[in-house]
Amino acid sequence: MTFSARGLRRTLAPDAVPGAHALHTRIVAKIVDAVGAMKGPAAAASLRASGLEALHTVLDPLDVGPLRDRVLDCLREDLLRFAARIGRTVLGWHDDFYIDDYLILRVNFPYAVARAADGAAENPGIGRLSPSVRAAAAARRVRDPRYDPRGYHRNHPPAAWAHGPHVDSWTGHSKDGINVWWAISDVPADAGMVLYPSVTPTDVACDPRSLYVRSGYALPPPAFVPLAAGELLVFDPELLHGTHLNVSAQTRVAVSLRLNERRPAFDPDCFYAREFWRRASDVVAGRSTVLHLKREEHLAARAPAPARPPAAAPTVTVAPGDDATAVALGPASLLAEGERFTAAMGDRRVLVLRTPSGVHAFDAACPHYGIDLSDGGAQGETLACPGCAVGFDVRTGGSASPCLTLTTYPVREADGTLYLDLVPVPC
Ligand SMILES: [Fe+2]
Known part of the structure; x- marks a missing residue:
């Protein structure tokens, strides 16, 4: 069975994708090694004994950005090759396809720790592009004056931000992607993804202040997605989804990958786009070519307005x-x-x-x-x-x-x- 069809989501065991178990082991080892290099051998030994769920006991939130650099710089090509394997073996895509160059190592400290973080510590959902395109991406950075994430998060430090309900095209991602959300640590229900599978973009509208669902739309109870370390959630990101604020006592670590069966196109109503992509054929052949798909040249048709306006409770x-x-x-x-x-x-x-x-x-x-x-x-x-x-x-x-x-x-x-x-x- 393939699930290139819209609306689908599925949890995969680590052995469902060839090479997943070995790469997961390497990611964990690389994180422990990076902690050792940054904080010393005792910190690495402590993490080895306690698991990645104890990351907040050996790292400060300010250390998460440098950790991300070390891990993603080292494992970038392996992760992209893994994404190519998912496209071929899980999604059943036979023609060439696209893989987002923007890789995310998600490190969410427990809320009780993250809320006291320094304001300079990174948002848990920040990713990294290939070094060769970072300057080009920075030059393309634009701002919508209505977008105010600090106001939405009520001045919490970015390390304590949690994603509200959204569909990914609202936030600059491609219109027809498939997301892979890979649990690197154990992910309990109260620290993981939440899905609203009955809600699609035609049901709700985006708030330009937050890029999350506008207030006034009554949501169903969220569906939780607890995952054991190594499990993967593969899903259509045009279903409404978000992040459960990490109210567990443990750090949760995940990796996000994104694939597009066809050439990515972007929502004209979002002011920016994830423009840097790799071809699966290049990745598999070991070529580091990064395509720059400029937003203005790759716009999808504008989505129709939701059928119903927001209707707050009386x-x-x-x-x-x-x-x-x-x-x-x-x-x-x-x-x-x-x-x-x-x-x-x-x-x-x-x-x-x-x-x-x-x-x-x-x-x-x-x-x-x-x-x-x-x-x-x-x-x-x-x-x-x-x-x-x-x-x-x-x-x-x-x-x-x-x-x-x-x-x-x-x-x-x-x-x-x-x-x-x-x-x-x-x-
Ligand atoms: Fe998302």
């Missing part, structure tokens, strides 16, 4: 009574199980949601990037942030991260009316 404006400690929200029948609304009281916005256990109320903004939780998918008693995918227990406000807790408020029902107590539940 907002009910309420005014506190004289004692200012409780407000009437309206008839309890207003809210069936699974339904929600936002209660707006001046500057304060509280999300009210009925789950199987009853009606719950909590701050409508995620305590992480401040994203409006009313778009998040709920399952049972858990509401997922529509940005960082962290799940909050709506009964307690708690999440897997002690750093991220929602303020909750008591809700009571009397004579068929819902009342919100404005004094938060003590933590």
Whole structure:
């Protein structure tokens, strides 16, 4: 079976691609060697004993960029050859095809560590181009004044950034690529990719401020993708996907590769493009030729606007009574199980949601990037942030991260009316 068709995704065991196991072993060894060269033999020995999941105990977030340079400079051609093998043996592409020259070594420290990183430490999702084209790429760098990732991430250091839901063509990648996301360390569900397989680009719109999905689109609960070290996720990146903020206690390490069956073309609505590509035939033959596919000469047709506009959960404006400690929200029948609304009281916005256990109320903004939780998918008693995918227990406000807790408020029902107590539940 091939999966060049759109919309598909599949997890592969390490032995599903010839040479995967050996290359995975080399990547791990190269990372350990690089740590040894940067931090000394004791750090390398510690990592060897504890696994890459302990990388944050021997490296500072500022060291991740130099680590990336060492590993990708050394393994670049091997990784590209591996991508060529995936195209041939997994995707079943018989004609020549294209491989993105931009390789990513993703190193996501636990959030509790990354949030305290120096602002100069690299974003976990940064990649590297071949040295021969880096100057050309830098000369092509452009900026859309609307794009404000620092504002979106609410001034978190880039080392603590997590990808919100997006499709890759929104972020400058080719329109019809296939992504390979390779777990180098173990990747638990609360540190890995999240997919929204039922959502396609025709359902939602891109926010030019973040290049992630615009607020106002209700998302389903995310599908998690835990992977054992060495496993690969191969997927269509035009399905909505993102990164679960790493709220685990371990570093997760992954490698990303991208292939295109045909000549890459780019979304005309994105201000930049990943323009540097290799031909599979060149890679296999050992030729280091890098093609420069200039964005303006390789634009795809503009995608139609989503069929439906964003429609945020209803907002009910309420005014506190004289004692200012409780407000009437309206008839309890207003809210069936699974339904929600936002209660707006001046500057304060509280999300009210009925789950199987009853009606719950909590701050409508995620305590992480401040994203409006009313778009998040709920399952049972858990509401997922529509940005960082962290799940909050709506009964307690708690999440897997002690750093991220929602303020909750008591809700009571009397004579068929819902009342919100404005004094938060003590933590
Ligand atoms: Fe992506």
